[in-house]
Amino acid sequence: MINSFFFVFFLFICNIILADEIEIPIILENCKGCHGYNFKGNKYIESLLDIEKSEFISKMNDYKYSDDNYAMNRISKVLTEDDIKKIAELIYDKK
Numbered sequence: 001m002i003n004s005f006f007f008v009f010f011l012f013i014c015n016i017i018l019a020d021e022i023e024i025p026i027i028l029e030n031c032k033g034c035h036g037y038n039f040k041g042n043k044y045i046e047s048l049l050d051i052e053k054s055e056f057i058s059k060m061n062d063y064k065y066s067d068d069n070y071a072m073n074r075i076s077k078v079l080t081e082d083d084i085k086k087i088a089e090l091i092y093d094k095k
């Protein structure tokens with residue numbers, strides 16, 4: 001009885017950990033919709049790869065904490081600072 005409780009609890013924890021791993025790459029797919037495949041931009045938007053990783057993180061945090069209501073402000077509100085760091089790693093560390 002106790003063992004099965006711990007087994008279910010274990011599955012629950014795994015689920016949380018895996019959910020986090022899967023979520024960030026999916027969020028990145030959303031960014032590509034506007035910023036282009038490989039984040040290199042398009043005729044409307046400049047390439048995200050033109051800025052440095054540190055600049056990316058500070059811009060994302062500026063969007064997050066600003067009271068404006070442009071696309072990037074809305075998108076970044078739902079991200080935590082930790083999400084922003086993970087996104088930055090995925091975009092910039094493999095460059």
Ligand code: HEC
Pocket residue numbers: 027028030031032033034035045046047048051056059060070071072075087
């Ligand atoms: C609905 C379209 C849209 C989506 C989706 C989107 N962006 Fe943006 N993003 C923009 C626009 C438009 C700008 C430029 C205008 C501005 O500064 O608000 C921008 C600007 C940026 C900038 C600043 C770039 C610079 O050179 O100053 C960063 C960084 C950025 N986006 C990151 C992201 C990330 C990361 C995601 C995914 C979580 C994302 N964007 C999703 C539309 C979008």
